[in-house]
Amino acid sequence: MMIIHQLTAKMQAPRVFCRTQRTLAGLFRHSSDMADFREVFSKAKRVAIITGAGVSAESGLPTFRGAGGIWRKWKTQDLATPEAFSRNPSSVWEFYHHWREMTLAAKPNTAHRAIAECEARLSKQGRSVVVITQTIDGLHHSAGSRHILEIHGNLFKTRCLSCGDVEVNRKSPICAALEGKGSPDTDAIDAQIPVNALPRCKEHDCNGLLRPDVIWFGETLDSHVLTKVEKELDSCDLCLVVGTSAVVYPAAMFAPQVASRGVPVAEFNTGVTPNTTRFMYHFQGPCGTTLPIALARHESEVI
Ligand SMILES: NC(=O)c1ccc[n+]([C@@H]2O[C@H](COP(=O)([O-])OP(=O)(O)OC[C@H]3O[C@@H](n4cnc5c(N)ncnc54)[C@H](O)[C@@H]3O)[C@@H](O)[C@H]2O)c1
Numbered sequence: 001m002m003i004i005h006q007l008t009a010k011m012q013a014p015r016v017f018c019r020t021q022r023t024l025a026g027l028f029r030h031s032s033d034m035a036d037f038r039e040v041f042s043k044a045k046r047v048a049i050i051t052g053a054g055v056s057a058e059s060g061l062p063t064f065r066g067a068g069g070i071w072r073k074w075k076t077q078d079l080a081t082p083e084a085f086s087r088n089p090s091s092v093w094e095f096y097h098h099w100r101e102m103t104l105a106a107k108p109n110t111a112h113r114a115i116a117e118c119e120a121r122l123s124k125q126g127r128s129v130v131v132i133t134q135t136i137d138g139l140h141h142s143a144g145s146r147h148i149l150e151i152h153g154n155l156f157k158t159r160c161l162s163c164g165d166v167e168v169n170r171k172s173p174i175c176a177a178l179e180g181k182g183s184p185d186t187d188a189i190d191a192q193i194p195v196n197a198l199p200r201c202k203e204h205d206c207n208g209l210l211r212p213d214v215i216w217f218g219e220t221l222d223s224h225v226l227t228k229v230e231k232e233l234d235s236c237d238l239c240l241v242v243g244t245s246a247v248v249y250p251a252a253m254f255a256p257q258v259a260s261r262g263v264p265v266a267e268f269n270t271g272v273t274p275n276t277t278r279f280m281y282h283f284q285g286p287c288g289t290t291l292p293i294a295l296a297r298h299e300s301e302v303i
């Protein structure tokens with residue numbers, strides 16, 4: 001299977017998708033029958049769970065397309081770019097500092113926990129669960145999930161622009177100059193932090209400028225991670241797609257590609273997405289409520 005590697009956001013599904021969708025919508029009605037889904041789940045040996053920002057919404061972290069998707073006067077798509085960082089590294093760091101502080105205060109919710117518990121239980125039965133996530137908050141890890149592919153990076157890793165060193169960094173604040181900065185309010189004043197007071201590399205006196213180790217719009221996803229994703233998508237026999245708007249590529253293609261192999265895909269979302277009609281199941285509502293029901297121990301599970 002071929003996957004495009006560059007991170008892009010499309011507000012509308014490409015034309016060809018819309019046409020396919022209309023055709024399929026007539027033929028293929030998705031179901032919201034939880035008992036039916038649970039039967040399929042009880043027989044699955046390799047479960048792939050694709051998650052987006054919506055999985056962390058009930059932990060208090062705003063989604064990009066929700067009300068919290070604007071920081072000061074900018075949309076996230078305008079800040080999360082290499083061009084924005086080279087033009088104004090201070091503002092981009094203020095934005096990420098705000099996100100890091102919010103995330104450090106957040107806890108995994110019942111959806112993250114249901115996924116982690118399911119992985120632990122199924123692994124004892126010789127079955128597998130992989131989480132392929134677009135979130136950068138690390139909450140799947142905090143909830144206890146072990147097999148995680150973070151395709152968009154992690155807020156708590158930094159990358160040095162000079163030496164390329166990648167480090168885990170959970171410092172709060174990440175540097176003294178960002179203390180108390182990063183307010184998302186529209187009338188907040190730009191801190192205009194000089195570039196040498198922004199987070200700098202500690203590796204062997206390198207002192208290079210650090211950036212968050214996340215994938216920005218227009219950048220290429222890590223090919224090693226994508227190869228692993230491809231393998232999981234090609235071999236899963238059940239796929240769940242949770243809290244993603246299906247407009248950020250390449251992740252938006254993952255679940256439709258699994259569905260095109262005839263594998264059952266179940267979508268968990270508070271709304272509908274451009275992909276909803278392509279899937280076998282759609283469970284509408286907050287995933288903190290729907291996922292614990294969907295992934296609970298099935299009566300046929302002996303361990
Ligand atoms: N927590 C995070 O790490 C975080 C937060 C915001 C954005 N992002 C990044 O933003 C990009 C946006 O793409 P995306 O598709 O992941 O997010 P998105 O913001 O585009 O879409 C969120 C989706 O989640 C749904 N949703 C909201 N609350 C929900 C809930 N309680 N239960 C179920 N569904 C819910 C919405 O209907 C929407 O379809 C990604 O690249 C991601 O890395 C990450």
Ligand SMILES: [Zn+2]
Nearest residue numbers: 160163201206
């Ligand atoms: Zn360095």
